[in-house]
Amino acid sequence: MKKLLLLFALLASATASQAQQDSLMLRKLYDEALVNGQCYENLRYLCKKIGPRLSGSVGAQKSVEWSKKLMDTYGFDKVYLQECMVPHWVRGAKEEAYIIDGKTRIKVPIAALGMSVGTPAAGITANIVEVKSLKELDQLGESVIKGKIVFFNGPFDQRFIETGAGYGAAGVQRFAGPSAAAKYGAVGAIVRSISSALDDFPHTGGTVYAEGGVKIPAAAISTMAANKLSNMLRLRKLPLIKFYFKQSCQTLPDVKSYNVIGEITGSENPNKFITVGGHLDSWDLAEGAHDDGTGVMQSVEVLRIFKAVGYKPKNSVRAVFFMNEENGHKGGLKYAEVAAQNNEDHIAAIETDEGGFTPRGFSFQGIPATQLKAINEKYKSLFEPYEADHLIAGGGGTDIGPLKDTRPAIVLIGFRPDSQRYFDLHHSSNDVFENVNKRELELGAAAIASLVYLIDQHGL
Amino acid sequence: MKKLLLLFALLASATASQAQQDSLMLRKLYDEALVNGQCYENLRYLCKKIGPRLSGSVGAQKSVEWSKKLMDTYGFDKVYLQECMVPHWVRGAKEEAYIIDGKTRIKVPIAALGMSVGTPAAGITANIVEVKSLKELDQLGESVIKGKIVFFNGPFDQRFIETGAGYGAAGVQRFAGPSAAAKYGAVGAIVRSISSALDDFPHTGGTVYAEGGVKIPAAAISTMAANKLSNMLRLRKLPLIKFYFKQSCQTLPDVKSYNVIGEITGSENPNKFITVGGHLDSWDLAEGAHDDGTGVMQSVEVLRIFKAVGYKPKNSVRAVFFMNEENGHKGGLKYAEVAAQNNEDHIAAIETDEGGFTPRGFSFQGIPATQLKAINEKYKSLFEPYEADHLIAGGGGTDIGPLKDTRPAIVLIGFRPDSQRYFDLHHSSNDVFENVNKRELELGAAAIASLVYLIDQHGL
CATH class of the missing domain: 3.50.30.30 (Glucose Oxidase; domain 1)
Structure with missing residues (x-):
């Protein structure tokens, strides 16, 4: 009996120290995002130097090339383009x-x-x-x-x-x-x-x-x-x-375009993946700042933050800039198709495509209520200090959706920023860089990095 | 035993029906704020037609006169000015x-x-x-x-x-x-x-x-x-x-100014009060939109919403537009002084002076941890559908602070909007109406109205 008690005590203390370690790591991830964050300046470039980037447009092609260069400068383990054919509609x-x-x-x-x-x-x-x-x-x-x-x-x-x-x-x-x-x-x-x-x-x-x-x-x-x-x-x-x-307006023949992918290869499970993504294309009327420049820049920021704080994930973590979310979803379909071909074992995918506003939490798509409860028991308190603790049932996202068909065990997760301002701007000429707040954007990147870290360490 | 079980069942069902009733009322308050809300247009007038209103300025005097007229049009039970002397600093x-x-x-x-x-x-x-x-x-x-x-x-x-x-x-x-x-x-x-x-x-x-x-x-x-x-x-x-x-710049002799007060008198306890307030004065550089035009307009909106949905509070509910928060707090001091003189029994005061951003919850000043826990048990789940459920320990506010000295039993509460954008704008020429979002402002008014309703019904 004494031995058993000792074991319990050891286990309890191990758990406490694990929770403490997680808590410290989250603080580190947030500090890096808020103090040395690069997503805001990256977004400025994407919006102001490249601008609108509807699939098939010159802007889309420029954004692909620039995004790849950006990822190259961060020195990820792999950076590559993934070809896909996309519709070409012009106004x-x-x-x-x-x-x-x-x-x-x-x-x-x-x-x-x-x-x-x-x-x-x-x-x-x-x-x-x-x-x-x-x-x-x-x-x-x-x-x-x-x-x-x-x-x-x-x-x-x-x-x-x-x-x-x-x-x-x-x-x-x-x-x-x-x-x-x-x-x-x-x-x-x-x-x-x-x-x-x-x-x-x-x-x-x-x-x-x-x-x-x-x-x-x-x-x-x-x-x-x-x-x-x-x-x-x-x-x-x-x-x-x-x-x-x-x-x-008219629809021209389909053209070749690309998803842009950066990867930190997992130290223990290189063939297991956690994908974080947004979409690189935008409507043609504005800069696609919140839809979805913020999402792609947060995605690459997650990997940058990991490198900056020296965190080496056990599983492979990918930032994916999907092409063609707005009028065809061809990038998302292609990513899932290739993942299936390569027998990649996807654990989870997180999509950020609801704007770069203050984080409220995450939505988990189609998981049993018991699993959602367990996720809350494990992780909610860790997100509370950051007020990103609403972990609820809900959608994952358009681009990661097709992964579900190839890997039923994958958990699809939507990043949930505050939604109040999004549809004031969405798809209109008001969706510009000036309407993005630096801290809100950075807090989103930090929240996503935190969830990826926790999934990488403890699963879902 | 059977009788006891029946009693329990009745009690449980009464509680359930009470919770359901509260939940329905909150939905009603939110609907009124979001569908028929007037605080945004009122704020537009305050910012664009009156503008800066530092204590002692012509703008401050105009804002007092207009605010009283506004409250008069709403047909509250009492609308009055409360005189106070304020500093008169000019740039x-x-x-x-x-x-x-x-x-x-x-x-x-x-x-x-x-x-x-x-x-x-x-x-x-x-x-x-x-x-x-x-x-x-x-x-x-x-x-x-x-x-x-x-x-x-x-x-x-x-x-x-x-x-x-x-x-x-x-x-x-x-x-x-x-x-x-x-x-x-x-x-x-x-x-x-x-x-x-x-x-x-x-x-x-x-x-x-x-x-x-x-x-x-x-x-x-x-x-x-x-x-x-x-x-x-x-x-x-x-x-x-x-x-x-x-x-x-220089400081001129003090001048006479006013708090502006509207009241719905309590149907059961006319001498018990729940006060909701923000400050009417602002710095001179901008329109004082988030600081604190949003706060005063939310405060009066609480009373307007109650009248619109036909809710007659048991206790007296007051909207107070405090004068001189920015450079002297004379309005807040005067309000507490008069409350003490009149032996007013203040149950709670809620201050909204952190901007008109998306609500996150409320902070409760200096209450025992057990009471905060009880408040969470009673009310947190009611605020969850509105994501205004972070009910935490924290400050009340500058203007309601002096009420504590006269009524130790009073609970002082700060409305907590999302804080990310506030200090980008605060006290600068960027604090203008254009930087306020209509839905965010209205959700704040609804959250405050909800808390006032719950306190009025069930206390703290």
């Missing part, structure tokens, strides 16, 4: 749009939705029908919709605390609305920007045409212009208000 | 400052510290001595300091996760540095702006002269200029670098 000339009220033409700010077709060169003029949802569209049907422009004006529901939920709910209009309107004979679609802000900036984003369906031109309109249009439709008789828009 | 003409390097004069941005004396009309030119702390000043002593300008260049420690701790640590240079330098015969003091940002905006803030000591002119210098000056001092021999500055 063309700046869009034009007017509300036509009798003889009055009111100019409004629009931006073609990603992957949309263009209008005829002369633009499209038609009566406009407002709907607030796909259901309302279905109720109106072909008799009302045919020959018209459909105006999807479902609002962003501000009641969600996590704004991603509001984005998802309103987002279906953008993803699926234009194609659904085409089914009823609509000639174009104008979609209220999916934004939590009321302002005059259109927010673009991809739309998805149904396989084999008619493709009609589709554009986002600013939230303020959407309100104006809606008010005019309410106050005037319908036939008096027409809408005109013109856009010259 | 005068814009400051000038140069680093003098031989024949070269390099212009640098400074701002007189609040309550500082001015320089002679011709300004001051002197050699400059850099110190990083008050301790270093003491070590150098009179032989080095006499006749010189002391340059306090202690940096903002970025390692603190809660930036308020970094502010406090570096802040002692500003509060006490000039007076300490004067003791050793310094002729002026230049203090590195206490800011987490590296930029070219000086951050002002009060300095405190020791009773009976010599008062020397003191100014804040931007962090970038501080780095430049420090580098020059390091590279050149000391006597080559001189510093010139000129400021015409």
Whole structure:
């Protein structure tokens, strides 16, 4: 009995000292991020010297080359490009749009939705029908919709605390609305920007045409212009208000592009992997600062921090800059495909693609409640001093998603920054470097580094 | 035994239904704040139509008058002004400052510290001595300091996760540095702006002269200029670098001003009070958006939300716009004095003066650990869906502090928004409306309303 007690005491003290050691390491990782952090200046370069980098663009190619050089300077064990074919959509000339009220033409700010077709060169003029949802569209049907422009004006529901939920709910209009309107004979679609802000900036984003369906031109309109249009439709008789828009976007043949990958090879398990990634491509309207310059720069910062503090991971840790998250996910698909081919044993993947805001925690995708509870018991208290301790069930991310199919045991994890400002900026010309806060960005990198360290040491 | 079980079951179900009721009410308060919120537009008016409002200024008086009118429109049970005498410090003409390097004069941005004396009309030119702390000043002593300008260049420690701790640590240079330098015969003091940002905006803030000591002119210098000056001092021999500055600030006789108070009188305990407050005055350099326009507008929003959802508090709930937090705390002192005179029984006071950022929780001042634990057990889970659930030990606030002396049983509570961006802006010309996010501000108002509701229903 005494021996048993001694064993318990030893075990308890070992655990205590392990917890203490972890706690000290987290403090070290945070100190390095906050005192010697490089992700903010790296992000400045990406945003200001390279700028927009939609798949297939010159900016995307430049960003690939620069990212590889950046990783080379950090002296990781491996730095390489991973080829993938990506769609090549181009916006063309700046869009034009007017509300036509009798003889009055009111100019409004629009931006073609990603992957949309263009209008005829002369633009499209038609009566406009407002709907607030796909259901309302279905109720109106072909008799009302045919020959018209459909105006999807479902609002962003501000009641969600996590704004991603509001984005998802309103987002279906953008993803699926234009194609659904085409089914009823609509000639174009104008979609209220999916934004939590009321302002005059259109927010673009991809739309998805149904396989084999008619493709009609589709554009986002600013939230303020959407309100104006809606008010005019309410106050005037319908036939008096027409809408005109013109856009010259088109999809060119696919082009070759790359994921950019850096790796610190595991000292004990070189074929086991923990992947940290964001996406390098961005929409064309802005600098892609929060979406997702912050994510890629945090990812490489995790590896830099490990080297700086002299931490040698047992398992291989990779920073992956995925290409083409915005309009095709080809980079994420390719990464999973190659991982499967090479029989790589992926333990976990963490995606950071919700902006570079203050960390709140992490979301774990599709794990049993018991495992999530155990993760909280092991790790929550370690994250509490950093207020990044909300470890909850939720999504991993678009780019790491395909890894699940190849490795069912992998745990997919989403980094969860505070969500309040993201959809004010997202996919609009406001998503610029100036809207990123240095400390918030660095705290995110430190939180992710901390989780990678803990997984590397103790698993999930 | 059966009866006992039945009693337990009834009790448990009553508790469950109480928790459910609370949960529903919190959701209602949040919905009202997020969907019909008025604090953002009220803040816009305060910042853009009134602007800076340092105690004693025309702006301060205008803000008092407008605030009372605003509260009148909400139809609270009582709306009144509470007179107090406040200091009247004025900046005068814009400051000038140069680093003098031989024949070269390099212009640098400074701002007189609040309550500082001015320089002679011709300004001051002197050699400059850099110190990083008050301790270093003491070590150098009179032989080095006499006749010189002391340059306090202690940096903002970025390692603190809660930036308020970094502010406090570096802040002692500003509060006490000039007076300490004067003791050793310094002729002026230049203090590195206490800011987490590296930029070219000086951050002002009060300095405190020791009773009976010599008062020397003191100014804040931007962090970038501080780095430049420090580098020059390091590279050149000391006597080559001189510093010139000129400021015409002065303290005029005290003037009459007011706290602005709105009250919903308690339906059961009219003489028991829960106070929610921020401060109406601001420094003169900017709009005082986060410091503390957000705080006052959240405070009145709490009462507006209660009326909007039809909640009639049992205890009296007051929104207090304190005057003169920045350079004297006279409003806070007066409020406590009157509360004592009137034998008001204050249960709790909540101060919001750390910016209008995303809520993280609340800090409870000086309560026993057992009580804090009980508060967490009762309320933490209710705040979890809103991620405002960090209920920790910590400060209440400057303005509510004096209430403690009159009512030892009162619980003083600080609203804790995310701290990362606050000291980038604080006391500088960047503290403007544009840097406030609507949702973050509204979530703060909702969190405070929720806590007031819970205290009103169940105590602490």
